Amino acid sequence: MSVVWNYFQVSPSDVKVAICNECKASVMRGGTKISAFGTSNLISHLRINHAESYERFVQQSNEKKQSPAGQKQTTQMQMTLKESNEKRQKYAKDHPRAKAINRKIIECIALDNQPFSIVQDTGFTKLVEFLEPRFTMPSRRYLTDVCLPELHRVVYSHVEKLIAEAVSISFTTDIWSSSVSQVSMLSLTAQWLDNDFVLKKSVLHSQECRGSHTAEAIASAFEGMFETWKIPKEIVHVVVRDNARNIAKAASEFGVPSLPCMAHTLQLAVNGGALSQRSIADALAVGRRVVGHFKHSPLAYSRFEDIQKELKMPVKKLQQDVSTRWNSTYYMMQSLVEQKRALSAYAADHELPTTLTASHWGIMEKVVNLLQPFEQLTRAISSAEATAADVIPGVVSLTRLLAKTDESDKGVQTAKHTLLEAVRKRFDGVQTEPLYAIATMVDARYKDRYFDPDKKEGARNMLLKVVDEIASVGCDQQEEAAGASAGDPGQEDQYHPPKKARAGSLLDMYEEIITENDVTNPTTGDLALQVHAYLGEATIPKTACPFKYWSSTQIRFPALAQVARKYLTAPCTSIDSERLFSAVSHVIDEKRNRIHCDNAEMLIFIQKNLPLTYMDKGKN
Template sequence: MSAVWNYFKVCTSDVKFAICNDCKAAVPRGGTKPSSFNTSNLINHLKLNHPEIYAAFVNQSNEKKQQGQAAVAVKKTQLTLKDCTEKKQKYAKDHPRAKAINRKIIECIALDNQPFSIVQDAGFTKLVEFLEPRFTMPNRRYLTDVCLPELYSVVYNHVEKLIVDAVYISFTTDIWSSSVSQVSMLSLTAQWLDKDFALKKAVLHSQECRGSHTAEAIASAFEGMFERWGIPKENVHVVVRDNARNMAKAASEFGVPSLPCMAHTLQLAVNGGALTQRSIADALAVGRRVVGHFKHSPLACSRFEDIQKELNMSVKKLQQDVSTRWNSTYYMMQSLVEQKRALSAYAADYELPTTLTASQWGIMEKMITLLGPFEQLTRDISCAEATAADVIPGVVSLTRLLAKTDESDKGVQTAKHALLEAVSKRFDGVQTEPLYAIATMVDARYKDRYFDPDKKEEARNMLLKVVDEMASVGNGQREDAAGASADDPGQEDQDPPPKKAKGSLQDMYQEILTENDVATQATTGETASQVHAYLGEVTILKTACPFKYWSSTQMRFPALARVARKYLTAPCTSVDSERLFSAVSHVIDEKRNRIHCNNAEMLIFIQKNLPLTDMDKGKN
């Protein structure tokens, strides 16, 4: 029925007329017989005499029309009996939708360190059934035997394409032994610079290392891993490993250059040079007992928190150190000194197994100051973009800082002297090691400014020799020795470096740069001209990125850019392998201590390299 009858009613004395509800006028219905009656006159009456009522009528008509169209659409979309039956049927295993869900389940297991038994957990199965009722949850065997290898193959092929384009690749390696099962694993991670000087990283292996970890066995494992990826030894720039003799010998027997991990070397220097000093070791032993008391007593821990609140201090827990991480000892001392007031208040009301004397508190405070630059350097070299170029400047700045005398050294002079000797001994010869020296020279933050006067000329000659050798091989690239481009970071006006606390490690970096003014030298030869022009320019800021520098400057110094692309691939630590094994420890844990090593390796490979495929999808 038309919405117009909301505003009219049929005349009771003569049905040929309709009475307007508003003005009570009698309006003809358009004929003399009921079959010819219509609403046109009624609508026109509203339009001419009652505009506001007419507008309301139009809105009601439109709403009614839309409701009718929706009803027709619903009727058209009603499924047939056959369609209803098919919609309730479960997907077959080879159905595209089922395969896509299976892949997401494997990604979830790999990325979140979930066990394969998650497909049997009630909560997870209910969630998946709610999201997709037609999906049949696979069993664990199907996931491990079919879905895991399929996803591994996809990610492997993607990484393989990236590796093929790399000219020079550097690697890190390490061996890890599980604490919950009799399993040892050997890692191999890769990093390289692409044509745009973007740093690329990938995990290649975390494979089982059976038997004795001899140099011969490790070298044989290296050979198998490199053959599997089709990486020739000529493309291997360097392998960064720990300081163990078997790893160094394995790299030598395999026939590739290798470097020790700088973080491991710092660990040996600090432990041997300072932490073994009698007075320091005694203070640390007392500190460990104090921390252990709160770690093993929930009651003591809650009392300690109450005292911190009463003193208006931040509620913080004391940190326990680990023998294999010197910086964890540094953080333990820091936490003890920060909570000195709270510990003193606790000891006044409750019993502690032991307490630090005033002398031991003083030793800890001074050791925190003394080891601060070591902790800063360790953090710097452990960042994702740290390279072998950071070793020489870091060591030179650190030794200079240790050689300076200060009033605050009172009580730890012996430890400071021992640290200086240990650092000098452990890093002896780094300035003459070509892998370090050339990397430092082509890093625009350092160049030749951090070499000793008697080593600087030798480093320059090493660089010239390598530039000439690589230029003779790669003359295909365009050479442009014109002036610096507008976006050359080496020529931009640079802000002065931020001010640091007096006597800090950053002060030493800046002090050395200031002392080493550039001297102009006569040159002969095109590549030599590039080298001396590059070295003659000011260094970029310490906080700048050397990769971005070369990305914008490679057309000006093409011969040097090729050297930079090779030597700046080398990391200065094996942190990538250590972080890899931190992930492995979550895969092979107490809940999954019987997982097969091949499955564990595939899970780790997917977890670490799957983001590479996502990044490339974003670019496309």
């Protein structure tokens, strides 16, 4: 506090006034608000009216400034002034705080599919200015030319390190064409299991695919992609692609094994086996017209919602199907059947473009029941952790369910039989395909329980051959520990005949097959003991995670664990690539239909792989 207050005191009646101790004069403190009060008027009063007191005041002030406390206070005041001036200055572009904010803006643009023009939007700029007044919003050009490549390099380096540590990698690929610009893109996604059997996924490419999509052009693109990441063909386990001939031929020409997408194969089986039936197709055509009526008429939908409320039904919209997705047709029929009462009430008071007859309703209800197992299987294989091991059990369970007869089949027997034949034809040979068979054997939920009796021995031999190949390159097998846990080598193979046929869900078929095949053939030999011990144990529940099983069991079965780390990397669908293109359609949309393909690929790469950096930071 200033020493001038040795000569004044605040007026008890008005804080804006100070009273001189000598002459009792009232002196204004310099303002009407406390924040504006000062001591200049008080010092001037002393200098003009009380010379002696003023000299003492000057002397006391100088002594206070020379004291340690006074010097400290002066330094603090100088620092406060400096900080105050600094807070009014804008950050330079290379300031760490400015660079950090720029990175977060790029992350926001990539993760939330925002256009670069967001930096020109009034609301966004005001928000950032409020949070950090010293930050200067960068231009769109600076973001695309500087900030985006910088973040891409950081994420790329992280993914590159993870890829380099992988011992076996599986891939998915697909081609997508934009509906808002003349752009086609070729995808490449990777997934692998680390040493702890944690599933890792990464998007490596979503690059522009120019020109004709021939097998030769795609194979050349594959070669460039794998060279970019320095991925040798030796660690490529499999490439999962759709059923198009050009991609299948491209993988063959590039020299890597490939498998068709199970979801695409199911699509072909359902379309050819059921939805193409005349009576079903007619009912679907009528259903589409009804759904289209409500989709294109807000008034009709408003009336329909009112009826749903009157009937105390959940307010739901009818689902529109997409011709390339059979399950969307299933959901459309399901929504129509669920809203049968509401639709009947609507038709009584309002016009519809067509009428759903009793025959149409009956067919759709039966087709929904018929296709329900396909929908269940499609959802299961589309999960993030579905692998090639799910194909054989899924197909075997599905065909068994379709082979059973039930009273609800009346009216769709032909469609059901055609579906069964289509599934058998489309998935013919899956039990003898090593990539499927070995993956199924090393999945502790399935093992050898889902193979036909005449295919089971061949599947075991395939597994033994792969285990032997891994052992030949120096793997420590720990045969004694594995042999100690093996069963009696002299036990004969037992095959339980199928139980009495019964109808049920797809999950019932899984459990039924496991129960029938709970005893396996013993084998001989050192490595065979390890395989026999593993196969002789009970399977883990269908809902359990095979990756966690191997994480905790790899010490007991080291050779099998290495096989599992390789074969369980393979997905059973190319869903990852299709989901990637869903993201691409948001990046290259109507607001950004002129974005450069290189920038689009960097944005997609960051969007899909940035969470990997977050996950690893959390571990550290």
